[in-house]
Amino acid sequence: MTRTPVNVTVTGAAGQIGYALLFRIASGHLLGADVPVNLRLLEIPQGVKAAEGTAMELDDCAFPLLRDITITDDANKAFDGANVALLVGARPRTAGMERGDLLQANGGIFGPQGKAINDHAADDIKVLVVGNPANTNALIAQRNAPDVPADRFTAMTRLDHNRAVAQLAKKLGVTVNEVKRMTIWGNHSATQYPDIFHAEVAGKNAAAEVNDEKWLAEEFIPTVAKRGAAIIDARGASSAASAANAAIDHVHTWVNGTAEGDWTSMGIVSDGSYGVAEGIISSFPVTCKDGKFEIVQGLEINEFSRARIDASVGELIEERDAVQELGLI
Numbered sequence: 001m002t003r004t005p006v007n008v009t010v011t012g013a014a015g016q017i018g019y020a021l022l023f024r025i026a027s028g029h030l031l032g033a034d035v036p037v038n039l040r041l042l043e044i045p046q047g048v049k050a051a052e053g054t055a056m057e058l059d060d061c062a063f064p065l066l067r068d069i070t071i072t073d074d075a076n077k078a079f080d081g082a083n084v085a086l087l088v089g090a091r092p093r094t095a096g097m098e099r100g101d102l103l104q105a106n107g108g109i110f111g112p113q114g115k116a117i118n119d120h121a122a123d124d125i126k127v128l129v130v131g132n133p134a135n136t137n138a139l140i141a142q143r144n145a146p147d148v149p150a151d152r153f154t155a156m157t158r159l160d161h162n163r164a165v166a167q168l169a170k171k172l173g174v175t176v177n178e179v180k181r182m183t184i185w186g187n188h189s190a191t192q193y194p195d196i197f198h199a200e201v202a203g204k205n206a207a208a209e210v211n212d213e214k215w216l217a218e219e220f221i222p223t224v225a226k227r228g229a230a231i232i233d234a235r236g237a238s239s240a241a242s243a244a245n246a247a248i249d250h251v252h253t254w255v256n257g258t259a260e261g262d263w264t265s266m267g268i269v270s271d272g273s274y275g276v277a278e279g280i281i282s283s284f285p286v287t288c289k290d291g292k293f294e295i296v297q298g299l300e301i302n303e304f305s306r307a308r309i310d311a312s313v314g315e316l317i318e319e320r321d322a323v324q325e326l327g328l329i
């Protein structure tokens with residue numbers, strides 16, 4: 001194995017998603033079974049000791065691909081030479097807390113981290129923001145990194161995508177690998193729109209196979225969109241293993257590509273496609289190839305979908321305006 005190790009920075013490394021994520025990165029699930037990694041763990045000072053404990057466990061796994069672990073509370077050091085950055089550390093939503101309340105609490109974290117990425121990351125940096133509100137946190141980071149191409153900043157809607165695939169497969173009594181071309185539009189929030197009108201199940205149109213608009217509007221969409229809150233209610237803590245799994249999927253697909261004939265969902269800087277306001281970070285259907293993504297073009301958007309996409313995009317515009325007023329972008 002002669003490859004140069006890839007530097008992977010993880011913020012919030014001592015948190016619950018961090019604990020579910022780091023072992024999978026170190027064992028090769030993020031980038032591939034032949035890609036060695038250096039881990040750079042960023043925590044707040046109070047989190048450093050717990051991160052050190054996790055690092056001890058990582059050592060104890062004797063992962064052949066794990067070359068080096070750095071633990072720090074200094075963002076400039078954590079992002080120095082970073083090729084992949086997973087921005088997980090944030091203030092998680094707790095029961096009853098609205099997403100809007102999180103903007104102020106998280107805004108101060110993602111500006112300085114964006115600047116540290118701008119000043120210190122490697123030229124090929126790829127950033128995934130997981131910490132909520134993920135789309136707007138990603139926007140804050142991206143706007144604070146003017147020297148980094150905007151398309152290197154993404155927000156995670158892959159968990160929503162995977163949830164939608166699983167719910168649709170259950171409804172139709174098929175396995176998840178028979179579901180293709182699922183799309184999540186908009187914000188990683190309760191307004192997100194999981195769209196099955198272009199999805200395929202065993203090669204057939206999913207919406208036609210379901211043929212039940214009441215189920216779509218009253219069960220499928222709310223179940224997917226409010227799954228995060230349902231998990232918090234049931235577990236007393238937010239999704240961790242499934243969120244870590246989605247982060248792995250997101251980066252793996254970005255780096256290694258989507259399968260022929262399929263696509264995935266990623267929160268990316270809008271170029272105005274599908275009438276989504278330019279510049280906000282919104283989820284789109286994308287294909288990935290050679291480490292780059294492209295929005296799937298030419299999909300017909302029916303009235304049902306249009307109203308829901310517009311509602312979620314409207315929320316993202318409000319969030320953008322709010323962080324603009326706070327001087328965060």
Ligand SMILES: NC(=O)C1=CN([C@@H]2O[C@H](COP(=O)(O)OP(=O)(O)OC[C@H]3O[C@@H](n4cnc5c(N)ncnc54)[C@H](O)[C@@H]3O)[C@@H](O)[C@H]2O)C=CC1
Nearest residue numbers: 012014015016017043044047089090092131132156159243
């Ligand atoms: N986009 C998505 O689909 C999902 C997003 N999330 C979000 O992911 C985030 C993390 O969730 P958990 O790991 O469960 O939370 P957690 O509270 O267990 O861990 C967060 C960690 O981040 C650290 N942290 C806080 N500020 C930091 C900073 N400035 N720099 C570095 N580290 C910092 C904390 O010390 C803590 O260890 C939350 O915002 C949560 O809402 C969770 C599930 C899905």
Ligand SMILES: O=C([O-])CC(=O)C(=O)O
Nearest residue numbers: 092093132227228238239
């Ligand atoms: O709201 C949260 O903290 C958890 C979350 O994003 C999700 O599970 O989708």
